[in-house]
Structure formats: C-alpha cells, structure tokens
Amino acid sequence: MTAAPQPDRGLVLVVEDEQPIADLIRLYLTRDGFGVHVCADGDSGLAAARRLRPVLAVLDIALPGISGTEICRRLRADDDWTPVIFLTARDDEVDRVVGLELGADDYVTKPFSPRELVARVRAIRRRSLGTPGGQPVRTVGGVTLDPARRTVTADSHPVALTSTEFDLLDHLMRRPGRVYTREELLASVWGYAAHAGTRTVDVHVAQVRAKLGTAATVIRTVRGVGYTADG
Structure with missing residues (x-):
C-alpha cells in the first residue's frame, strides 16, 4: 500500500x-x-x-x-x-x-x-535536492565539485557519491586547509551530535577516498584532530 x-x-x-x-x-x-x-x-x-x-x-x-x-x-x-x-x-x-x-x-x-x-x-x-544557485564550483587538488549540479570529478573523471558522501566532501572543500573535528563534521553534515559515534565519519571518509582514486590525497587526516581538504 x-x-x-x-x-x-x-x-x-x-x-x-x-x-x-x-x-x-x-x-x-x-x-x-x-x-x-x-x-x-x-x-x-x-x-x-x-x-x-x-x-x-x-x-x-x-x-x-x-x-x-x-x-x-x-x-x-x-x-x-x-x-x-x-x-x-x-x-x-x-x-x-x-x-x-x-x-x-x-x-x-x-x-x-x-x-x-x-x-x-x-x-x-x-x-x-541540491544547493540553490550562487554556490561556486569548488576545485581542490585534482577534485572539482559542483554544488548546484551535485557532481564531482576526480582527475577529470566523474565520481558517483552517495548524498552523504557528497555533502561530506563539499563541507571539507568549502574551506580548504581548515581542519574539522569528527564531532564538527557529524553536526554539520549529518545534523546530529557526537553521541552517534565518530566512526561514522571515518567510514565515510574512507569510502570517499576510495572513490576519488589517485585524487584521494585531497582529504588529509590530521592525527588526533580530524580531517581537512587541501591541494
């Protein structure tokens, strides 16, 4: 029904x-x-x-x-x-x-x-549903992300991401070099607090890196803190 x-x-x-x-x-x-x-x-x-x-x-x-x-x-x-x-x-x-x-x-x-x-x-x-117009296309390292069209390319090749994987990468690429803790990423990307378990963030980061292939170095782990996007 x-x-x-x-x-x-x-x-x-x-x-x-x-x-x-x-x-x-x-x-x-x-x-x-x-x-x-x-x-x-x-x-x-x-x-x-x-x-x-x-x-x-x-x-x-x-x-x-x-x-x-x-x-x-x-x-x-x-x-x-x-x-x-x-x-x-x-x-x-x-x-x-x-x-x-x-x-x-x-x-x-x-x-x-x-x-x-x-x-x-x-x-x-x-x-x-995507982001309203006005959001610029972001390029960091070999990765280009279009927030309006919700598309990602890595080294000029299209990459298929889940909705959450896309939003995680988008959030990191908005401010290259800015280090986000796992708790901040849970709150900003998933919309709930750290009690849900920061392992969720680690697994999604690993999945995004695997899909980016040789461009995966765009996401860098900052030991003891969290993650950042840089070129």
Missing part, C-alpha cells in the same frame, strides 16, 4: 517486517508530507526500489528473504544511488560499518524515536 506524497516531498520506501514498526514509520512520514510504500520482506523491497524509484529507502537490516544490506549492495551495483537509511535491532558497530561501507547514508538503532527518523529523512532529502 502506498500513500501519496506532497509535491515537494517524494516517496519513501520502507522495508520492515515488524508491522507495528512499519505502521509507526508510515504514520510519522505521512504526517510530514512524504508518500510511503511499505514492504515486509527483502525481495519485494528490492523489486519496489527498482520499480518505484523512491527518493529515499528505509531498510531494516534483518529481513525475510534477502537482507537490507543485500538490497543496498544490489542497488549500488546497478549504479542506483537512492539515499538509504538502515534500521538495525542491535547496537552493533560491525552492522553499522558494513552498512556504511555498502553506501548507506545513515543508520538508526532500534528502539528509535520516530521523530528522529523523520528528521534524518528530511535532512538527507534536503541535501539530495
């Missing part, structure tokens, strides 16, 4: 096999103006993601059929960069890191506040 979205919100795919949780997520997202399509197993969730092209997917990790992480892996293998938020029943760093390495934008650990989940959906959606 699908709820129709407001024009500026879009459709969110929720793949969750626990009906009360799925109903709660649907309730809060529809209240906020999002359309919602719910699936209760991984196979139908993957089919819906490919068929409906949602603006964002909320995926439980443990599902009947294929897992949420496998859904994400297959979408990324198809060059589908739909933003993904994982739901996990365990506060297990291994689960979170694996999910982020597969290209997820964020994760929420059960039990969670539905208001917090909606806030994260809104934040990712807002970032993925």
Whole structure:
C-alpha cells in the first residue's frame, strides 16, 4: 500500500517486517508530507526500489528473504544511488560499518524515536535536492565539485557519491586547509551530535577516498584532530 506524497516531498520506501514498526514509520512520514510504500520482506523491497524509484529507502537490516544490506549492495551495483537509511535491532558497530561501507547514508538503532527518523529523512532529502544557485564550483587538488549540479570529478573523471558522501566532501572543500573535528563534521553534515559515534565519519571518509582514486590525497587526516581538504 502506498500513500501519496506532497509535491515537494517524494516517496519513501520502507522495508520492515515488524508491522507495528512499519505502521509507526508510515504514520510519522505521512504526517510530514512524504508518500510511503511499505514492504515486509527483502525481495519485494528490492523489486519496489527498482520499480518505484523512491527518493529515499528505509531498510531494516534483518529481513525475510534477502537482507537490507543485500538490497543496498544490489542497488549500488546497478549504479542506483537512492539515499538509504538502515534500521538495525542491535547496537552493533560491525552492522553499522558494513552498512556504511555498502553506501548507506545513515543508520538508526532500534528502539528509535520516530521523530528522529523523520528528521534524518528530511535532512538527507534536503541535501539530495541540491544547493540553490550562487554556490561556486569548488576545485581542490585534482577534485572539482559542483554544488548546484551535485557532481564531482576526480582527475577529470566523474565520481558517483552517495548524498552523504557528497555533502561530506563539499563541507571539507568549502574551506580548504581548515581542519574539522569528527564531532564538527557529524553536526554539520549529518545534523546530529557526537553521541552517534565518530566512526561514522571515518567510514565515510574512507569510502570517499576510495572513490576519488589517485585524487584521494585531497582529504588529509590530521592525527588526533580530524580531517581537512587541501591541494
């Protein structure tokens, strides 16, 4: 069953096999103006993601059929960069890191506040819509980033980044040479405080570097402090 979205919100795919949780997520997202399509197993969730092209997917990790992480892996293998938020029943760093390495934008650990989940959906959606005109194209080292078009090239080759990976790189490249702590990056890019775990930042930085290839040196680690972008 699908709820129709407001024009500026879009459709969110929720793949969750626990009906009360799925109903709660649907309730809060529809209240906020999002359309919602719910699936209760991984196979139908993957089919819906490919068929409906949602603006964002909320995926439980443990599902009947294929897992949420496998859904994400297959979408990324198809060059589908739909933003993904994982739901996990365990506060297990291994689960979170694996999910982020597969290209997820964020994760929420059960039990969670539905208001917090909606806030994260809104934040990712807002970032993925792009930046209004007036933002200059940024070039640092061999990397060029266009905030308005949300495109990145490294050594003149296009680079496919998730919404969160793009925003992390954009934030670092706005002020080359400025060193940001992990806590500052969590607050500015993800929009929440350090209790979420700074390992999230490290994993995303590693993913961005891997995608930049030989231009990865544009992101420099400042030991004991955080990260900076420089040429």
